[in-house]
Amino acid sequence: MRSVLYVEDNEYNRKIVRQLLSRTSYRLREAADGEAALGMVREERPDLILMDVQLPKMSGLDVTRALRADPATADVPIIVVTSFALSGDDQRAMAAGASAYIAKPYSPRELLALIQTFLAER
Amino acid sequence: MKRSALAAGDDTAGPDGLNRVVAFLLTRTPLGALVDWVARVPASVHTKLLAAFLVITLLFITMTGVSLETIQRTALQSRKMHAAHERVEWSQHVDHTLARQMHFTALALLLRDEASVARILRENNRFNDALARLEAVGTSQERELIQQIRGRQDGVMDAVADIANAIRDGRLDEARAELLNRQERGYQEIEALVARLVQVENSQMLALKQAVETANFRSIILTACFAALAIVLALLCGFIISWSCLLPLRRADEFLGAVAAGDFTATIAVPNRDEFGAQAERMNRMSRELGRLHEEQQQTATALRQLNARLEQASRAKSEFLANMSHELRTPMNAILGFTEMLRDGLYGDVPEDLKEPLDDIQTNGRHLLGLINDVLDLAKIEAGRMDLALEEYAVQDVVDSVRVSLRSLAVERGLEFESRVSPRLPIAYGDARRIRQCLMNLAGNALKFTRQGRVDITVEQQGEELIYRVVDTGIGIPKDELEKVFDEFRQVDAAVTREFGGTGLGLSITKRFIEMHGGRIGVESEPGRGSTFWFAVPLRVAVTA
Numbered sequence: 278m279r280s281v282l283y284v285e286d287n288e289y290n291r292k293i294v295r296q297l298l299s300r301t302s303y304r305l306r307e308a309a310d311g312e313a314a315l316g317m318v319r320e321e322r323p324d325l326i327l328m329d330v331q332l333p334k335m336s337g338l339d340v341t342r343a344l345r346a347d348p349a350t351a352d353v354p355i356i357v358v359t360s361f362a363l364s365g366d367d368q369r370a371m372a373a374g375a376s377a378y379i380a381k382p383y384s385p386r387e388l389l390a391l392i393q394t395f396l397a398e399r
Numbered sequence: 400m401k402r403s404a405l406a407a408g409d410d411t412a413g414p415d416g417l418n419r420v421v422a423f424l425l426t427r428t429p430l431g432a433l434v435d436w437v438a439r440v441p442a443s444v445h446t447k448l449l450a451a452f453l454v455i456t457l458l459f460i461t462m463t464g465v466s467l468e469t470i471q472r473t474a475l476q477s478r479k480m481h482a483a484h485e486r487v488e489w490s491q492h493v494d495h496t497l498a499r500q501m502h503f504t505a506l507a508l509l510l511r512d513e514a515s516v517a518r519i520l521r522e523n524n525r526f527n528d529a530l531a532r533l534e535a536v537g538t539s540q541e542r543e544l545i546q547q548i549r550g551r552q553d554g555v556m557d558a559v560a561d562i563a564n565a566i567r568d569g570r571l572d573e574a575r576a577e578l579l580n581r582q583e584r585g586y587q588e589i590e591a592l593v594a595r596l597v598q599v600e601n602s603q604m605l606a607l608k609q610a611v612e613t614a615n616f617r618s619i620i621l622t623a624c625f626a627a628l629a630i631v632l633a634l635l636c637g638f639i640i641s642w643s644c645l646l647p648l649r650r651a652d653e654f655l656g657a658v659a660a661g662d663f664t665a666t667i668a669v670p671n672r673d674e675f676g677a678q679a680e681r682m683n684r685m686s687r688e689l690g691r692l693h694e695e696q697q698q699t700a701t702a703l704r705q706l707n708a709r710l711e712q713a714s715r716a717k718s719e720f721l722a723n724m725s726h727e728l729r730t731p732m733n734a735i736l737g738f739t740e741m742l743r744d745g746l747y748g749d750v751p752e753d754l755k756e757p758l759d760d761i762q763t764n765g766r767h768l769l770g771l772i773n774d775v776l777d778l779a780k781i782e783a784g785r786m787d788l789a790l791e792e793y794a795v796q797d798v799v800d801s802v803r804v805s806l807r808s809l810a811v812e813r814g815l816e817f818e819s820r821v822s823p824r825l826p827i828a829y830g831d832a833r834r835i836r837q838c839l840m841n842l843a844g845n846a847l848k849f850t851r852q853g854r855v856d857i858t859v860e861q862q863g864e865e866l867i868y869r870v871v872d873t874g875i876g877i878p879k880d881e882l883e884k885v886f887d888e889f890r891q892v893d894a895a896v897t898r899e900f901g902g903t904g905l906g907l908s909i910t911k912r913f914i915e916m917h918g919g920r921i922g923v924e925s926e927p928g929r930g931s932t933f934w935f936a937v938p939l940r941v942a943v944t945a
Binding site for chain 2: 381
């Protein structure tokens with residue numbers, strides 16, 4: 278069973294993805310901050326990570342960089358959820374090592390399509 | 400101060416001999432003290448110069464007077480000399496006629512004729528005449544001698560008369576005896592007196608000559624002295640007055656140099672109580688005032704720097720606040736729009752027909768609110784100067800295609816033709832492709848919203864080094880007096896239009912700002928009822944500094 282890790286501090290946004298993926302076969306794990314995310318990835322390597330940028334304790338971009346620096350997790354696909362209005366966020370995300378980015382607010386339909394694209398490739 | 404002023408003078412004029420001499424004169428001789436004294440005299444330079452010229456002029460007048468007096472005295476002396484010469488001449492004449500008288504007396508004695516006797520008398524008359532002339536011009540001492548001569552002459556004349564009578568009577572022996580006894584002796588006495596007279600005259604003339612020579616010598620010396628004194632005084636006055644002016648000038652030069660170099664604590668001290676003193680006082684006031692202004696300016700600059708630092712801090716705080724707000728506002732929007740979409744998509748089960756419209760309304764208004772939030776945050780970032788362009792190479796066709804794809808559904812919904820025409824073979828452009836897309840999106844979106852029927856076209860062409868983007872519609876158009884205002888914030892032609900067509904009123908304003916950030920221009924041509932053409936021109940390749 279494919280596993281997806283969603284790193285997001287807002288409960289309602291986590292709930293959207295939880296309910297979005299409840300109809301699929303993907304197993305969702307959730308982390309509310311950057312440090313917890315790192316711990317969970319080390320505990321069990323996910324098949325895809327959805328990473329918000331602004332997180333407590335450690336930013337999504339820093340977590341992405343840390344994962345890319347570790348050979349064990351360097352090739353895990355990471356979709357970074359950026360804020361469109363902050364120009365350059367997408368470029369920073371790609372520079373930090375993101376596999377793709379999606380601007381917030383996202384359409385659940387489009388997000389699901391993106392997730393499926395990544396997981397189907399494997 | 401005096402030495403330093405001179406040193407400054409040496410620096411500017413170069414260490415030539417003349418300057419060293421002047422420095423020596425001013426520092427090692429009483430001339431320095433004199434210059435100082437003249438400087439302290441509380442009178443204007445004009446007055447001092449006038450006084451100096453007056454002194455020298457007076458000296459020349461005195462010299463002229465002395466010369467005139469000398470000339471007068473010389474003239475007098477020469478007159479006296481002339482008179483003395485005359486007297487000597489007359490006294491010699493007296494001597495001469497006396498000799499002739501004696502000669503003719505002796506001749507009469509020999510010839511014993513009347514003619515010889517008459518000659519004696521004639522010579523006697525000449526003698527008397529000469530004596531009278533001498534007496535007329537003679538001095539008192541001479542007159543006394545002349546009186547004595549007259550006295551003797553009378554005696555001699557008696558003797559001559561007796562001798563003449565004796566000769567006429569033929570008493571020759573008696574006449575000879577008379578001659579030898581009386582006349583000879585008388586003549587001898589007269590001769591002695593005349594000799595004395597001549598001697599007196601000669602000695603007087605000699606004395607006079609010596610006096611004239613002495614006087615002449617003295618007058619030459621006196622004139623020379625006056626001339627020398629006048630020259631020395633003129634030089635002295637010139638030196639002292641000129642240096643009493645030059646020293647404060649040099650000090651002023653030194654002072655102004657210091658002030659020009661930014662030393663506002665510099666002061667100037669001159670002993671002068673004339674124009675230069677007043678000027679020095681004014682210069683000191685100027686220096687103090689400049690110093691005060693400088694200090695004020697420094698304080699103001701410091702205050703401004705602190706204020707600027709605080710403003711920068713505030714601006715950073717504002718930017719951080721904006722970034723945070725962007726996140727904070729978007730997060731709940733994400734949830735609202737996300738849940739609505741999932742509801743509408745039937746993720747939670749089939750949606751009853753009567754709930755579909757309210758769900759669509761929630762979605763429409765949620766997206767509108769999101770657009771507002773994005774526009775407000777963009778504008779706030781631009782105003783805060785925190786909006787940076789992300790410059791990159793891009794293909795114009797890609798930008799236009801992306802806009803067309805995004806708006807195609809809106810065009811279909813409104814029943815409008817929506818086409819784009821991009822010049823073929825446009826070179827790769829350089830700029831912020833996403834912002835250009837946002838601008839074109841705003842213009843095309845507006846065109847679609849404000850057009851009820853007809854078409855909307857996007858065209859792009861190259862003109863020189865510029866790309867011209869145009870959005871042409873067949874919409875309601877804009878009245879002429881509103882054309883200038885369309886790019887202002889929160890500006891739509893009227894509220895009714897806003898209600899009908901929606902929009903934040905910020906799109907055109909943001910578009911204008913982005914185009915200007917690219918170094919471009921934006922404009923609109925419109926005819927109410929016929930349609931509008933919004934266009935913007937951006938450099939094909941945006942300068943990196945823009």
